[in-house]
Amino acid sequence: MATIKDVAKHANVSVATVSRYLNKKGYLSKEAEQKVKEAIGALNYKPNSVARSLYHKTSKMLGLVIPDITNPFFPELARAVEDVALTYGYTVVICNTDEDIDKEKHYIEALKSKYVDGLIIATHELSEKDYLDLGIPLVMLDRTIGEAIPSVRSNNREGAKLGTKYLIEQGCQFIAHVRGPLTIKTAYDRYLGFKDVVDQHQTRHEIVESAFDIDESKQKILKILNEYPEIDGIFTSSDVMAVGALKATQSLGLHVPEDIQIIGFDGIPLGEMLIPSLTTISQSIYKMGTLACRLLIKQIEKKPLEELHFVLETELKIRETTRGE
Amino acid sequence: MATIKDVAKHANVSVATVSRYLNKKGYLSKEAEQKVKEAIGALNYKPNSVARSLYHKTSKMLGLVIPDITNPFFPELARAVEDVALTYGYTVVICNTDEDIDKEKHYIEALKSKYVDGLIIATHELSEKDYLDLGIPLVMLDRTIGEAIPSVRSNNREGAKLGTKYLIEQGCQFIAHVRGPLTIKTAYDRYLGFKDVVDQHQTRHEIVESAFDIDESKQKILKILNEYPEIDGIFTSSDVMAVGALKATQSLGLHVPEDIQIIGFDGIPLGEMLIPSLTTISQSIYKMGTLACRLLIKQIEKKPLEELHFVLETELKIRETTRGE
DNA sequence: ATGAAAGCGCTAACAT
DNA sequence: ATGTTAGCGCTTTCAT
Numbered sequence: 001m002a003t004i005k006d007v008a009k010h011a012n013v014s015v016a017t018v019s020r021y022l023n024k025k026g027y028l029s030k031e032a033e034q035k036v037k038e039a040i041g042a043l044n045y046k047p048n049s050v051a052r053s054l055y056h057k058t059s060k061m062l063g064l065v066i067p068d069i070t071n072p073f074f075p076e077l078a079r080a081v082e083d084v085a086l087t088y089g090y091t092v093v094i095c096n097t098d099e100d101i102d103k104e105k106h107y108i109e110a111l112k113s114k115y116v117d118g119l120i121i122a123t124h125e126l127s128e129k130d131y132l133d134l135g136i137p138l139v140m141l142d143r144t145i146g147e148a149i150p151s152v153r154s155n156n157r158e159g160a161k162l163g164t165k166y167l168i169e170q171g172c173q174f175i176a177h178v179r180g181p182l183t184i185k186t187a188y189d190r191y192l193g194f195k196d197v198v199d200q201h202q203t204r205h206e207i208v209e210s211a212f213d214i215d216e217s218k219q220k221i222l223k224i225l226n227e228y229p230e231i232d233g234i235f236t237s238s239d240v241m242a243v244g245a246l247k248a249t250q251s252l253g254l255h256v257p258e259d260i261q262i263i264g265f266d267g268i269p270l271g272e273m274l275i276p277s278l279t280t281i282s283q284s285i286y287k288m289g290t291l292a293c294r295l296l297i298k299q300i301e302k303k304p305l306e307e308l309h310f311v312l313e314t315e316l317k318i319r320e321t322t323r324g325e
Numbered sequence: 326m327a328t329i330k331d332v333a334k335h336a337n338v339s340v341a342t343v344s345r346y347l348n349k350k351g352y353l354s355k356e357a358e359q360k361v362k363e364a365i366g367a368l369n370y371k372p373n374s375v376a377r378s379l380y381h382k383t384s385k386m387l388g389l390v391i392p393d394i395t396n397p398f399f400p401e402l403a404r405a406v407e408d409v410a411l412t413y414g415y416t417v418v419i420c421n422t423d424e425d426i427d428k429e430k431h432y433i434e435a436l437k438s439k440y441v442d443g444l445i446i447a448t449h450e451l452s453e454k455d456y457l458d459l460g461i462p463l464v465m466l467d468r469t470i471g472e473a474i475p476s477v478r479s480n481n482r483e484g485a486k487l488g489t490k491y492l493i494e495q496g497c498q499f500i501a502h503v504r505g506p507l508t509i510k511t512a513y514d515r516y517l518g519f520k521d522v523v524d525q526h527q528t529r530h531e532i533v534e535s536a537f538d539i540d541e542s543k544q545k546i547l548k549i550l551n552e553y554p555e556i557d558g559i560f561t562s563s564d565v566m567a568v569g570a571l572k573a574t575q576s577l578g579l580h581v582p583e584d585i586q587i588i589g590f591d592g593i594p595l596g597e598m599l600i601p602s603l604t605t606i607s608q609s610i611y612k613m614g615t616l617a618c619r620l621l622i623k624q625i626e627k628k629p630l631e632e633l634h635f636v637l638e639t640e641l642k643i644r645e646t647t648r649g650e
Numbered sequence: 651a652t653g654a655a656a657g658c659g660c661t662a663a664c665a666t
Numbered sequence: 667a668t669g670t671t672a673g674c675g676c677t678t679t680c681a682t
Contacts, residue, residue: 001437003659014669019661026662027667049438050378051659054674059375059439070404070594075394082394082421086428091435093418096407103411110416112326113374114386214598243598250600269395273539273568275575275600328675339653344677351678352651376675379658 002043011039022047059115062092062296065107066122067099071212072240072268073285074122077141080289081120088297090117101125108134118296124184137299139292143185150299150308152292156186156265159281159314160193163235163263166279166316168197170261170323172233174204176224178217178245180237181209190237190265206231210241217244218251225252232260239264239271242278246321262321267314276320284312327368336364347372384440387417387621390432391447392424396537397565397593398610399447402466405614406445413622415442426450433459443621449509462624464617468510469634475624477617477635481511481590484606484639485518488560488588491604491641493522495586495648497558499529501549503542503570505562506534515562515590531556535566542569543576550577557585564589564596567603571646587646592639601645609637 004022008015013032020026021036039045053059064081066074078094085092093116095107104125111119118137128146131138140151167175177194180187191207198205206228208220217236221244225231234249236242242264246256254260256276264271267282291310298305318324329347333340338357345351346361364370378384389406391399403419410417418441420432429450436444443462453471456463465476492500502519505512516532523530531553533545542561546569550556559574561567567589571581579585581601589596592607616635623630643649 004661005659015660016662016669016671017667020668023661029667032668046434046438048440048659049435050375050384050440051674052661053375054379054659054676055661057674061439068404069394069400069407072397072400075397075400078419079393079395079421082419091418091432091439093416094403094407096404107416109371110374113371114384114416115373115375246600270595270598273595273599275571329677330675340676341653341655341678342651345652348677354651357651373675376658377677379660379675380677382658 001048002045003048004045006043007036007039007045010043011035053115057115058117060090061111061114061116062090062293063095063107063111063116063119064092064122065095065097065104065119068096069094070096072270073238073266076269076285077122077289080286081293084290084293084297090297097123097125099123099125112136117300120292120296137296139296139299141288141292144309147308150295150305150310152288152295152310152312153186154283154288154314155311156189156314157193157196159265159283160190160235161197162193162314162316163265163281164194164197166318166322167233167235167261167263168201168203170233170257172203172261174206174228174231175233175235176221176228176231177205177207178210178220178234178236178241179207180212180241187237194235210244212238212240214240214244214247217241218248219244221245221248222251225249225254234260234262236262236264239266239268239278239280242280242321243270243274246274246276246278256321257323261323264321267317271317271319279319279322280317282315282317284315288312326373327370328373329370331368332361332364332370335368336360378440382440383442385415386436386439386441387415387618388420388432388436388441388444389417389447390420390422390429390444393421394419395421397595398563398591401594401610402447402614405611406618409615409618409622415622422448422450424448424450437461442625445617445621462621464621464624466613466617472633475620475630475633475635477613477620477637478511479608479613479639480636481514481639482518482521484590484608485515485560486522487518487639487641488590488606489519489522491643491647492558492560492586492588493526493528495558495582497528497586499531499553499556500558500560501546501553501556502530502532503535503545503559503561503566504532505537505566512562519560535569537563537565539565539569539572542566543573544569546570546573547576550574550579559585559587561587561589564591564593564603564605567605567646568595568599571599571601571603581646582648586648589646592642596642596644604644604647605642607640607642609640613637 004015007018097104120139122141144151179191210217210220234245264280271278329340332343422429445464447466469476504516535542535545559570589605596603596605
């Protein structure tokens with residue numbers, strides 16, 4: 001691979017001149033410009049990012065820290081981040097932490113030593129201080145952590161209200177809510193939204209807790225359906241959980257949506273592929289990703305942020321697991 | 326961030342000594358070792374990867390070039406690659422090319438200028454020469470391209486035979502095959518396998534072509550089902566296409582598997598989540614990823630490869646879209 | 651056993 | 667307008 005020296009030699013100028021050409025900085029005669037341009041073409045020269053990084057302490061790399069790319073919520077998000085990163089000339093490195101604090105630390109350390117320019121964090125492991133101490137631009141995705149770190153998330157509580165309300169409108173008299181782990185704020189907000197509505201309407205309800213996991217959700221629902229066969233509506237804290245619900249009702253010989261209606265949360269592509277397709281509270285996943293990435297790049301480029309915390313509205317996507325009009 | 330100089334100063338030794346300690350190379354007195362160790366601890370020193378990269382022309386980074394992480398085949402693959410990469414201390418950068426040759430070239434260029442150590446390629450854009458000219462270790466995933474570049478793929482033809490045979494065993498008399506784009510070798514092999522079996526059994530059949538896309542597949546199937554209502558079996562070239570088939574049969578009021586049986590190909594997690602769950606020819610996706618990554622790292626570490634081309638067997642996963650025993 | 655110094659490829663301050 | 671050079675943080679050869 002040709003270096004800047006080779007180009008300088010070939011063009012009969014100094015490396016500084018080549019560098020000026022490359023960065024369009026400082027004075028440069030038309031003539032020199034022409035010679036350099038030719039040399040670069042002739043040698044097929046490409047600037048070496050590593051050398052640039054070493055000098056600038058910057059890498060044009062972004063880190064995306066997520067629990068697991070295999071969770072259907074994240075591919076679309078990752079895609080969104082990557083799409084805008086590409087636009088601005090950044091490369092993104094995805095880190096699967098499996099919600100393991102050591103793994104997360106390991107990755108962040110590795111990225112820092114590569115001069116990563118910023119991080120989008122979609123996990124719930126470290127504390128605000130840990131993140132702030134990193135000393136690099138950050139965006140929290142799907143949660144806020146203190147006021148200082150910019151964030152992008154959905155209005156989970158309102159979304160949950162939307163879904164619960166719709167279930168009641170469709171005639172549900174006894175609704176089960178499968179909520180996510182208590183430690184996860186997102187899941188807690190959805191629980192709160194559910195609670196708001198059932199309390200207000202004095203709707204009979206039961207709440208179970210489950211990991212965002214299809215099988216655990218199925219088991220929990222089987223259990224509660226067994227205990228309360230009158231349940232005629234299920235609102236789950238995620239679409240994956242709703243699949244578990246669907247499996248459970250199916251194995252019980254229940255018809256959806258005739259006997260029991262189901263609403264999920266997330267709006268992952270899977271929902272549309274199911275038969276029956278899943279009614280859900282859809283988050284603007286792609287938009288969350290692009291927004292987070294733009295926020296991050298703005299910080300990296302030291303542009304002012306007129307707003308730090310973004311809350312996106314959710315949308316009720318009526319499909320086949322509810323009765324419809 | 327502390328540098329090697331800081332550590333040297335703190336420990337009252339030269340940077341060379343610190344470097345020797347870091348790399349466990351060359352002579353080092355117990356005493357010096359102790360001092361350096363302390364200094365590193367005290368300063369919380371972490372070696373800078375960028376500086377190392379510049380010297381070694383190596384980055385401990387791997388590139389994974391795929392069409393689109395949003396395609397449900399790839400998250401599991403990416404996960405597998407990352408898991409083994411992590412074990413060996415590598416970081417992986419995922420590149421979504423959208424099957425766009427310019428995007429692929431752009432990414433590869435960017436990675437090269439970052440001294441990426443190797444590439445796993447799961448796209449079909451560039452030629453063997455293009456790849457060879459890169460001059461870095463490579464593994465082809467899901468296809469072979471010449472003899473020189475190591476590869477990992479499934480035995481697609483045998484897999485297709487397995488599926489087609491099973492459909493016939495289950496009583497199908499008229500089978501439709503939705504094949505993938507002709508340009509994709511993988512899809513072609515599956516088509517060949519299908520053809521092998523229907524020809525041998527003189528089974529009535531029809532073939533349509535579709536992108537690996539749910540809606541297009543649905544439309545194509547709707548059309549052929551309309552033309553030949555006697556079709557009682559569908560074998561698709563991917564699971565996503567099979568979802569299209571399921572949607573099509575459902576919209577026609579057909580019962581699966583009673584009226585018509587369906588078999589997909591891939592074994593993506595989605596298949597299990599569907600209701601009815603999808604009978605499919607399952608590839609060992611995770612294994613393909615780990616194998617490819619190990620192969621790549623072996624090359625990077627200049628270890629001999631006893632074998633260059635790996636063909637993994639597929640497995641028939643009998644679920645609910647076929648009649649079963 | 652340890653240190654000084656060159657060099658990886660690039661940028662920018664300084665000199666001319 | 668252009669060139670010389672120090673330095674980014676690290677590794678390694680060569681002295682000592």
